[in-house]
């Protein structure tokens with residue numbers, strides 16, 4: 001069985017399970033869980049923010065950030081492809097009464113700041129109040145250019161916005177860029193980290209920002225039912241992956257490139273290896289529906305996400321052999337047609 005659908009499918013290792021079973025715990029709603037506190041302090045210190053908050057998911061961490069930054073009737077500007085616009089059930093609008101203002105993403109995943117500027121609303125009671133600019137890194141597996149990040153702080157200050165980053169896969173961006181970790185998050189007033197994507201923890205995300213923001217977010221987390229009790233059991237896994245699984249993301253990136261090169265050599269598919277930067281590979285079926293290919297692969301215990309394009313994600317539970325088997329199975333599918 002090999003699963004290329006997402007980097008969320010990883011299984012916790014025995015070491016991780018052992019650490020979880022032995023983690024000292026307390027009631028985190030009282031602030032008493034030493035393992036949660038250690039993780040939050042460690043992450044904040046490492047990434048250069050004042051405070052961090054352990055959350056049940058990346059969706060929750062983004063929602064807390066938007067609700068903590070904005071009031072009812074405010075709006076957040078984000079990419080048309082942003083996870084926190086497209087894939088989070090409209091939570092910011094539904095639960096926060098915060099309106100999204102989506103803007104077309106550029107090919108590199110960034111938002112053109114001239115287009116953002118044109119979408120910022122003036123102070124007029126007809127309009128929602130433009131309050132927050134939200135970006136995503138990596139986005140569709142792409143790393144936002146460092147030179148672009150450098151332009152963000154002056155822009156938001158000029159326009160009186162706060163700046164949030166959906167950093168579900170920020171460590172993929174950090175490892176790929178080779179830059180100092182903080183360089184990629186310094187411009188942002190807040191950012192998230194998913195511990196349960198490529199880093200390989202079973203559950204959990206972090207929201208980082210100022211003490212004040214995190215204190216507001218903690219109140220909202222409780223309101224949304226996200227106050228967890230002996231959460232150290234899962235925070236222990238988060239601590240482990242931050243300490244041990246960051247640099248190995250480079251292996252996932254190398255595997256993704258290897259996979260893309262193999263896919264590009266199959267004439268019934270279109271795949272552009274030069275577009276692959278981290279652990280996500282897109283390819284398009286030129287013959288047959290991708291759903292037919294996905295069904296044939298599933299027969300052999302190989303899972304991927306069908307679509308136009310289809311998506312393959314590498315992670316710590318797939319290796320070169322799994323990729324070779326995937327490629328062999330795709331070739332066999334086309335031979336059999």
Ligand SMILES: *Cc1c(COP(=O)(O)O)cnc(C)c1O
Pocket residue numbers: 056057058059060062083084136138166168169194196197205
């Ligand atoms: C997965 C993901 C999230 C949400 O994380 P969940 O833990 O699945 O809720 C947010 N943003 C991005 C970019 C993601 O890939």
